[in-house]
Amino acid sequence: MRNVPSTEHPDPTSSTHLAAPVTAGAVAAVVGFSSAFVVVLAGLRAVGATADQAASGLAALCLAQALGMLWLALRHRMPLALAWSTPGAALLVTTGPVDGGWPAAGGAFVVTGLLVVLTGLVPRLGDLVAAIPVPLARAMLAGVLLPLCLEPVTALVDAPLRIAPIVVTWLVLLRLAPRWAVPASLVVALGVVIVAAGDRIAVGELTPSVALTTPSWSVPALVGIALPLYVVTMASQNVPGVAVMRGLGYRVPWRESMGVTGIGTVLSAPFGGHAVNLAAITAALVAGPDAGPDRARRWPAALSAAAAYAVLALGVGAVTAVVAAAPEGVVQSAAGLALMGTLAASLGEALRDDHERVPAVVCLVVAASGISVLGVGSAFWALVAGLAVRLVHPRT
Template structure:
């Protein structure tokens, strides 16, 4: 296969895998914070088009196979948190605040340093706690409606070893087939046509603390920083500040139409920038253009899949979403618990996030970070005091653990 054709195929596959592996998570997250099915479909369309535009800009400007994606961890955060004070307009306002914070990170490197100062273990523990209730859905649904959910789980189980890349997309296809077969009637043509539904945003403190701040943290820690690491492992230098600026603008443009966040891709980046896109690294960048074009085509089908998902029996689509997040949960748990020094604070962070507790109108993700940082501070203070008593003087405070090295290096890039 000619190198250019190889890059195009890789880009198409990356977009198909990225979309089909997590679109139900995005829809579930948007609906959970108050969107109607039409508004959720609008958000999915806006995300597809915004990330496609960003990829075209970056690929043509830098001749680098940079990939953008929606924030799947961010969508899971929304799905676990539920509605906030002010409803859907307040959620849209929080999306805009998160986009502004991403833009500020590009303009003010010190803000990126503050994010990097949050221990990676705590950020990952918060994400794991958010994902855990969603990943339990296949278990509960399989027990409640085995005839509907078993085909979805079995499809994933059969393919997870021979074709892991396609296990989740295939299980989602089976879930949609189950929905079609179980539905009394299918959605009408009017609900299938994709439409952009703008929402005038409002702002509330609970939405900013419960949605915007955790969304920003998980998007930076679980998508942007790993995305830089993946690209570097493949031999590419990421224009860090410009990429953050592009994703921040894309997020801000998509937000009024329901899009929660656009970020640097991590998993699908390995498809567009890896050997599958051709043997010559300097000629892989058309893969990003092909992925962008595929996302625009997929945007046309967002209304149909959203209408279909909205008619699904309880548990079917949720099971597919839970299976889609198992890999992310496994990686998050490993990174959260691997360092013994921060293991207890990470566990506290995880259980608070998994509790789903809302206090003062603010969701559990914010309180999870606060609790984890508090426990870590107490433990490190006691450890420092004990060290000082042994040597007769306190030499200095402990170095923050889990600081994302890629974020430190990347913040200086132009």
């Protein structure tokens, strides 16, 4: 659908009809980036990336999102927002190194992107993803997030002087300005790192870097990374993203959106990007009332968000250098606080249905265990265990 009919009639000469979407798009990009970049860096490092390779991956994701939003917004005149897969990055943290190392992880990212493209081209593949019970998909995600969300608790006990300012900032802003609670806590965390690290942050590391890695493929990486990453990205990002846009009055061009995000994932993978997808949370900022009263005139918000992500890509080297110099527990605590909302939502959906509760809890526990069997991580085995329990557990 190229144009969305307007239901309201603001003054077309009003400067707010352009200022509002431009501001909303920039805010969405800043919130999206600052709320989760530490999770992305942690995920990429966990599966074998060096600091330079992780920085390259973060920059590649920013640019892939920017280009994808430009294409979709100009083609459809719709405020479609793209994002990286934050749940997918959290999955990588719990997966850890796989056979074949970082090149094999890159190969898994490529396969994830190809699966997303196929989802747009082959409806049956989308049906298979939809056939995974929602409680199990949410329970798997909750199990992946749980160890990360425990980090602020353990770190607060181990290093209260460093972690308390981060937690207190998050709590205060959660009450006064919830949208900015996570970004503000991350700013404080970076401040703590700068004070603690001092001159250990090398100036030469602050410039953007590009690290190209030739992908390779291994069965453990494909089963342990590609498949769970695809399921998490589809179930936690793309499907909710479509639902958010529908609630705001837009019909997402499904096939083309999957094509753009899948191709973006494939192209960014050799540079370290793990997954590009439709935005879910920031979609409400780009396409909601904050972007203007007239739905048909909100699409420049996507252009503004794209421009902001392109600018943010230039600062990736700086934030990566700061994160790399962080004392133990500081970045992990900020990442855990950033994922609290996602954990709460996942737990709510996973445990809502009484008949699905036991299989969902089994799925959650296995995912949170961090086990690895035959070189395959716990997220895959969590789905297997949850489905097995679901088969034998009475549903009445």
